[in-house]
Each structure stands twice: as structure tokens, then as C-alpha cells.
Amino acid sequence: MKKIPVMEIFGPTIQGEGMVIGQKTMFVRTSGCDYSCSWCDSAFTWDGTGKSTLMTAEAIVEQLQQIGGDNFSHVTISGGNPALHKGIAALVDLLKEKQIQTAIETQGSIWQDWLLDIDEVTISPKPPSSKMETNLEKLDEIIHKLSDRNISLKVVIFDDVDFDYAETIHKRYPDVPFYLQVGNEDAKTEENHNLLQQLLNRYEWLIERTIDSQVMNDAKVLPQLHTLLWGNKRGV
Amino acid sequence: MKKIPVMEIFGPTIQGEGMVIGQKTMFVRTSGCDYSCSWCDSAFTWDGTGKSTLMTAEAIVEQLQQIGGDNFSHVTISGGNPALHKGIAALVDLLKEKQIQTAIETQGSIWQDWLLDIDEVTISPKPPSSKMETNLEKLDEIIHKLSDRNISLKVVIFDDVDFDYAETIHKRYPDVPFYLQVGNEDAKTEENHNLLQQLLNRYEWLIERTIDSQVMNDAKVLPQLHTLLWGNKRGV
Ligand code: SF4
Numbered sequence: 001m002k003k004i005p006v007m008e009i010f011g012p013t014i015q016g017e018g019m020v021i022g023q024k025t026m027f028v029r030t031s032g033c034d035y036s037c038s039w040c041d042s043a044f045t046w047d048g049t050g051k052s053t054l055m056t057a058e059a060i061v062e063q064l065q066q067i068g069g070d071n072f073s074h075v076t077i078s079g080g081n082p083a084l085h086k087g088i089a090a091l092v093d094l095l096k097e098k099q100i101q102t103a104i105e106t107q108g109s110i111w112q113d114w115l116l117d118i119d120e121v122t123i124s125p126k127p128p129s130s131k132m133e134t135n136l137e138k139l140d141e142i143i144h145k146l147s148d149r150n151i152s153l154k155v156v157i158f159d160d161v162d163f164d165y166a167e168t169i170h171k172r173y174p175d176v177p178f179y180l181q182v183g184n185e186d187a188k189t190e191e192n193h194n195l196l197q198q199l200l201n202r203y204e205w206l207i208e209r210t211i212d213s214q215v216m217n218d219a220k221v222l223p224q225l226h227t228l229l230w231g232n233k234r235g236v
Numbered sequence: 237m238k239k240i241p242v243m244e245i246f247g248p249t250i251q252g253e254g255m256v257i258g259q260k261t262m263f264v265r266t267s268g269c270d271y272s273c274s275w276c277d278s279a280f281t282w283d284g285t286g287k288s289t290l291m292t293a294e295a296i297v298e299q300l301q302q303i304g305g306d307n308f309s310h311v312t313i314s315g316g317n318p319a320l321h322k323g324i325a326a327l328v329d330l331l332k333e334k335q336i337q338t339a340i341e342t343q344g345s346i347w348q349d350w351l352l353d354i355d356e357v358t359i360s361p362k363p364p365s366s367k368m369e370t371n372l373e374k375l376d377e378i379i380h381k382l383s384d385r386n387i388s389l390k391v392v393i394f395d396d397v398d399f400d401y402a403e404t405i406h407k408r409y410p411d412v413p414f415y416l417q418v419g420n421e422d423a424k425t426e427e428n429h430n431l432l433q434q435l436l437n438r439y440e441w442l443i444e445r446t447i448d449s450q451v452m453n454d455a456k457v458l459p460q461l462h463t464l465l466w467g468n469k470r471g472v
């Protein structure tokens with residue numbers, strides 16, 4: 001069985017963003033990414049500054065239960081890009097057996113059949129400010145394969161160009177629930193107080209942009225709750 | 237046709253709480269409430285300090301379009317308790333005709349057949365700190381009638397006794413998506429800075445309570461985003 005490179009396992013905490021915002025959940029963060037976004041807030045998963053451990057699905061579930069005890073029924077798999085790892089199939093099966101709900105976030109650049117077995121899939125294509133380029137044919141294919149599943153699109157917004165990109169994506173997949181998320185311009189600072197004000201200001205700006213955009217009439221606009229609460233602290 | 241007492245119409249803005257948190261929406265706030273919660277944050281709808289206007293469904297839609305133009309496709313009906321008003325049936329029909337999505341929040345004390353035609357129904361029974369008492373038989377009946385609709389339960393939490401109440405409610409209706417919401421202890425202050433810190437502290441406390449509660453494993457815990465952004469300001 002293929003092992004999974006795990007960067008951190010933590011929780012229970014809440015999901016701070018996206019389609020299941022507020023959900024009580026455990027996190028399994030895998031390492032490695034096929035992207036290198038300019039503003040990546042989990043660069044430690046791929047830039048060599050973090051240390052990962054190769055684990056079997058069983059070992060991961062064991063550690064989840066050791067940390068979370070009986071106080072969880074939901075696990076979020078994040079990264080990096082978890083869709084790099086074939087081995088997650090076994091983890092998803094094992095969690096399903098235990099009637100634990102699963103959620104994932106991936107940028108939509110790589111397909112894995114196990115995505116079909118995840119309860120909540122967030123696909124987060126990266127806007128121009130990331131310096132990455134979206135392979136739209138690949139994204140089409142992935143969204144098509146997941147079309148009868150519980151999925152959503154989420155685009156992080158830093159500026160007007162990103163907003164235009166988000167409009168293009170939303171128009172391309174009008175039937176997929178669409179989330180706009182405030183970008184964190186300083187994913188390193190420990191000055192939580194300034195960060196909080198800055199994030200709320202950016203959130204207000206993003207709401208105004210959304211209000212003015214007819215394309216976004218059915219969109220949802222959200223902050224990252226964990227960043228409002230805990231700044232850039234890891235493992236919360 | 238029965239007219240509707242309207243306190244305010246505003247938007248587009250975002251829905252700051254509950255099952256469609258972040259959703260771009262217009263608001264129609266009706267006046268009148270069969271409750272008088274100790275901490276009600278819209279007491280002006282029922283305590284005589286606000287002025288309402290009796291409006292037909294057509295006049296409401298006209299005003300929505302005048303204010304919102306083409307920049308909305310979602311309307312939230314709030315109060316007070318909107319379930320006091322039979323006349324909302326015509327409003328819901330009219331919005332449906334125009335393919336506008338509808339959401340509502342009501343405490344679950346009064347039934348209206350038009351609740352069946354609302355796209356997203358939030359039922360928010362009030363915990364002990366409100367000084368109100370929940371009629372559980374009535375709540376059973378309402379939730380039963382809406383059982384195949386898109387509904388959620390939301391309980392605002394101020395203290396441990398409220399949390400115990402929330403656990404009781406969640407256990408009584410285990411299949412209804414369940415939201416815990418931070419209570420705003422000072423719905424009058426204009427000191428937004430202190431309010432923000434206080435709300436974030438209370439949110440952190442509520443997350444910790446939820447993490448420790450096995451009953452709440454599948455719950456969502458949320459703040460009021462509009463209060464974090466704009467304090468107690470009305471009409472935003
Ligand atoms: S796709 Fe996600 S994890 Fe990968 S570099 Fe971009 S932000 Fe970071």
C-alpha cells in the first residue's frame with residue numbers, strides 16, 4: 001500500500017474557510033505541491049522548510065484517534081496539494097468505514113479517482129496574483145468528473161485582476177457553488193492585531209467588489225475565520 | 237391581499253450568519269415579534285422604537301429592484317419573526333417567479349404554509365439566556381413539516397446553560413444541520429473596536445466548548461460576520 005507524506009495532523013478545531021466553514025473537524029495536512037503560489041500560506045509543505053513523515057492510512061487514523069479521541073466525526077485533508085497522493089484512497093476508505101465525513105481542498109490540477117469518495121470537495125484554481133497558470137482543460141475534466149458530487153469552487157482574491165479571473169471561472173462553471181475568499185497578504189507576520197484590521201479591510205473591499213458585480217449575484221464571500229482568530233499560527 | 241409590515245429593505249450586502257453565510261443577498265426586515273428576547277439585536281422591530289410601513293408584495297419587490305438593480309438574485313427575509321405574516325406568501329411567490337432565491341430566519345414558534353416555498357429556512361430556537369421558553373411540541377411540528385426541505389437549526393450561545401440547551405436541541409433533531417452562533421452581549425455599543433475583540437474572544441470560547449462536546453461533533457460554529465465588520469450598525 002502506498003504511504004502518504006504527512007506534514008501535520010491536528011484538531012479538533014473548526015474549518016475556517018469555504019463550503020463547510022465553521023465545521024468542527026480534524027486536519028491531515030499532506031506535503032508536496034505541483035504549484036508554488038507567490039503568496040502560499042502553507043509553503044512549508046513544499047519549500048523544504050517543513051519535515052514530513054511517510055505514513056500508512058492506518059497510522060494516520062490511529063493518530064487522529066489518539067489526538068481527537070471521540071470528539072470528532074469529520075476530517076479535512078489539506079496540503080500542499082493532496083491530489084498528488086494515490087495513497088489517500090486507503091485513508092478515505094478507512095474513514096468512510098468509520099462513518100467519518102471527509103473534506104478536501106485541491107487546486108484542480110491533478111485527478112485522483114478517490115476524489116469521488118470525498119464528501120465535500122473544494123476546488124480552488126489560483127488567480128493571476130499567485131503567478132501560476134490554470135490549465136482550464138484539466139480543470140474542465142476534473143469538474144466534469146465530479147459534476148454529481150458535493151463540490152464547490154473557491155478563488156482567493158488579492159486584487160482586481162484576480163477578481164476578473166474569478167468572474168471568468170464562475171461564468172465557465174455557473175452551476176458549481178462559488179466562493180470568493182479574502183487573500184492574506186502577509187502569511188508570515190506575527191503582529192496579529194494589524195493583520196486582523198488589514199484582513200477585515202480587505203474583506204470589506206471584496207464584499208464591495210462582489211456587490212457591484214452582476215456575475216457574482218449568487219456567490220458567497222468569506223474571510224478565513226482561523227486567521228481572524230489566530231493570525232498565522234499553525235496547527236490550530 | 238394581506239400587506240406586510242416592513243421595517244427596512246436594504247442591500248445588496250452579504251448574509252453574515254448561518255447556513256448561507258457569506259451569500260450576496262438583499263434583506264427585507266419585517267416588524268413584530270411574538271418573543272422579546274433579553275438580548276434581541278433587532279428589538280427596534282417590536283419595542284416601539286422603530287417605524288414600519290405596510291407594503292404589498294409588489295411594492296416590496298419594486299423597492300428591492302430600485303435599490304438593488306440587477307445586482308442581486310437572493311433575498312433574505314428577516315425580522316422580528318417573519319412567520320407572523322401570512323402576506324409573505326405573495327412575496328415568496330413573486331420572487332420565485334423572478335427566479336430569485338429566498339432565505340428566512342424564524343425562531344420556530346409559528347407555522348406558515350409559505351415556509352415550504354422558501355429555499356433556505358433557518359430555525360433558531362432561543363436558549364435560556366433569552367428568557368424565552370421554547371414550545372418543543374410546536375418546534376417538533378414545524379421541523380417535521382419541513383423535513384424534506386433545505387433547513388438548518390441555529391442556536392445563539394451566551395453561556396454554559398445555553399450550550400446545554402443547544403445540545404438538547406441538536407440531540408432532538410440529529411438529522412437537521414446544526415449551527416452554533418456567538419452571542420453579541422452588547423447589541424447597542426458603538427465602540428466597534430472593543431466589540432470586535434470581545435466577539436472574537438467569545439467565538440474562541442464557543443469553539444473550545446464545541447471541541448469538548450461529543451454531541452457537537454458534526455456541528456458548525458460561526459460568528460456574525462457583519463458584526464465583526466460593521467459592529468452594531470443597521471442596514472449593512
Ligand atoms: S496550490 Fe495551495 S499549497 Fe500549492 S503553492 Fe498554491 S497555495 Fe500553496
Ligand code: SF4
Nearest residue numbers: 269271272273276316
Ligand atoms: S425572536 Fe429574534 S427578533 Fe424576536 S425578540 Fe428574539 S431575537 Fe428578537
